[in-house]
Amino acid sequence: MMNKRKISIMGLVSAVFSLALLIGSLTFFKSVCGADMHCHQANTVITIMGAVMLALSLIAIFLKSKVGAVLSFLTTVCGVVTALIPGVIMPLCMMADMSCQATMKPWTILLSAAVALFSLINGIICIRKK
Amino acid sequence: MKSFQSLPFINLIKKPVRSVALMILSAFLAISAFGGTIAVMSLQNGIDSLEARLGADIIVEPYEAATKGSFESVILQGNPGAFYMQSSVYDEIAEEIDGIEKMTAQYFLVSANAGCCSVKVQIIGFDPDTDFSILPWVERSYSQELGYMDVVVGASVEVSTSTDIKLFGNACHVVGQLERTGTELDSAIYCNIDTIKAMKQSASVKQLVDYNGADPDKVISSVLIKVKDGYDIDEVTGDINTHVRGIKAVRSKSMITSVSGSLSAVSSAVSVLIGVVWVLSVIIMSVAFSMINNERKKEFAVLRVLGASKSRLSGVVFKEALMITFTGSVIGILLTLAIFALFSDALLSSVGVPFLLPDTMTILILAVVTAVATMLAGALTSAVSARKAAKADTGVILRGDN
Numbered sequence: 369m370m371n372k373r374k375i376s377i378m379g380l381v382s383a384v385f386s387l388a389l390l391i392g393s394l395t396f397f398k399s400v401c402g403a404d405m406h407c408h409q410a411n412t413v414i415t416i417m418g419a420v421m422l423a424l425s426l427i428a429i430f431l432k433s434k435v436g437a438v439l440s441f442l443t444t445v446c447g448v449v450t451a452l453i454p455g456v457i458m459p460l461c462m463m464a465d466m467s468c469q470a471t472m473k474p475w476t477i478l479l480s481a482a483v484a485l486f487s488l489i490n491g492i493i494c495i496r497k498k
Numbered sequence: 499m500k501s502f503q504s505l506p507f508i509n510l511i512k513k514p515v516r517s518v519a520l521m522i523l524s525a526f527l528a529i530s531a532f533g534g535t536i537a538v539m540s541l542q543n544g545i546d547s548l549e550a551r552l553g554a555d556i557i558v559e560p561y562e563a564a565t566k567g568s569f570e571s572v573i574l575q576g577n578p579g580a581f582y583m584q585s586s587v588y589d590e591i592a593e594e595i596d597g598i599e600k601m602t603a604q605y606f607l608v609s610a611n612a613g614c615c616s617v618k619v620q621i622i623g624f625d626p627d628t629d630f631s632i633l634p635w636v637e638r639s640y641s642q643e644l645g646y647m648d649v650v651v652g653a654s655v656e657v658s659t660s661t662d663i664k665l666f667g668n669a670c671h672v673v674g675q676l677e678r679t680g681t682e683l684d685s686a687i688y689c690n691i692d693t694i695k696a697m698k699q700s701a702s703v704k705q706l707v708d709y710n711g712a713d714p715d716k717v718i719s720s721v722l723i724k725v726k727d728g729y730d731i732d733e734v735t736g737d738i739n740t741h742v743r744g745i746k747a748v749r750s751k752s753m754i755t756s757v758s759g760s761l762s763a764v765s766s767a768v769s770v771l772i773g774v775v776w777v778l779s780v781i782i783m784s785v786a787f788s789m790i791n792n793e794r795k796k797e798f799a800v801l802r803v804l805g806a807s808k809s810r811l812s813g814v815v816f817k818e819a820l821m822i823t824f825t826g827s828v829i830g831i832l833l834t835l836a837i838f839a840l841f842s843d844a845l846l847s848s849v850g851v852p853f854l855l856p857d858t859m860t861i862l863i864l865a866v867v868t869a870v871a872t873m874l875a876g877a878l879t880s881a882v883s884a885r886k887a888a889k890a891d892t893g894v895i896l897r898g899d900n
Contacts, residue, residue, distance in 0.1 A: 462617040
C-alpha cells in the first residue's frame, strides 16, 4: 500500500512541475525579447518539451510496472535535456537582463531539474517495487 | 537497544505526511531567515559596489541630462542613454577649479537595435591616460592595454571573450569580461577613447546619433572628479557649478544616498518580516509538536512498558525533531540558493536598485547559521513536549483514563 501511494505521489509531483513549466513558458516566463530573436525558437522548443514531459509523467502515474520505470527515466532524460536548452543547446539573447535570460532560462532550469529529479525517484521506486 | 537507535528514523518514514508537513514548516523557517538575510545583504552590497565602481567624488554632466536624471537612469534603471556637452568643459574645470586630484572624461553611446549592431547596449568610452573609475576594474579581467576596437563587456553581457561583436558596423573584439557589480553597469560595454570616437563617427554617418550639430570628436558625456585631500567636496562641487556654464556637478554620494535611503526602509521592512515569520513558525511548530506528542501518548506508554527509560524516550522525540528540522532547513536553504542564483538578474531588473549577492564564503556561513538556528528552534519546541511525554503516567495512559 505504502509503495503504491509513493509511486503516484512522485509521478504526480513530476506532472505538476511539467505543467508549471508548460504554462510558464506560454505565459509569465515566455520570452518577450522580440519576434526575430533566437530565444523565440528556444521558447517554442521548451514549450514542446514541457508538453512531452507532462504526457510522459501523467502516463507514468498510472503505470507502476517496468513500463512505468522506463517512462519515468525517459522523463528524467527529457528534463535534463530541457534544462540545457536555454543557453547551452540553443542560443539566447546577449543581455542577461533580457526576459529570455532573466526569467525564461532560470524558470526552465529550475522546473526541468525538478521534473528530472522526481521522475528519477519515481523510476527507482518502480524498479524496487518490481 | 539497537532498535531504539533507529526508532526516530522509522517513525519519520512510517508517518510520511506528518514528517513532510513539519519539514515544510522548517523549510519555510529557513527560507525566511536565509532568503531575507541574503536579500538585505545583497542590497547593501549593491550600494557599496556602486560607490566603489563610480570611484569619483563629483560627477559633472550636461545640465539638461542632470534635470532629466539621465545619468542615474543609465546607472540605476539600466536605460541605455547618451547625452553630450562640449569637451571644452573639461579644460574649463581643469583651469578654473582648485582642489582636483584626478579628473577624467567619459563618452556614452547607445548601439542601435538594427542590423549594424549585434545588440542594443550602453557603450562607455574612457580615456586610459586619465581614467581612475573604469580602468581598475578592467585590469582585473584584462591586464594588457585596450587596443583599437578592443572592448571589455560587463558581467551581464552574455558573450565569450575572444569573439567579435558588431557595433555600428565595426567588428569589435571582446577581450575580457568585468566582475559582477550588481549594478546596471554590468550591462554596458567599455572601450578606449579611440574606439568610441570611431564608433561615434560611424553612428554619425549612419545618422543614428544626433550631436545637435556639434563635432562628434569634440563632445563628452560626463566628467568624473576625485577631490584632493583637505578640500571640501561640497565646496568644490559648488565652485564648478558657479564657474562653468551649461553643466551640473553633483556629489556622487548624494546620488547614492538617495538610493540607500530608500533601501534602508526596505531592509527594515524585510527584517521585521523575518522576525514575524520566525515567531509565527516557532509557535506553529511548538503547537504541532505538542499535538503530535499528545496523540502519541499510547505509543510512548508502550515504549515505557517495553523498557525505554524516560531519558531514552525524550531522546527519541528530540532526535525526530532534529532530523525533521535539519532536512527541512537544508531543503529551504538549497531552494533559496537556487532562486537567488538563477533569478538574480530578474531581481536586479525588477527592484531597480543595485543588487549584488554576497561572496560564497559569506553565503556558506549564513547557510550553516540558518540551519543551526532552525534546528535549535525545532529542538527547543520539541524539548518541552518531549519532557511532557516522558513524564506522563504510563498506567493511566494505557488504561485510557487520560
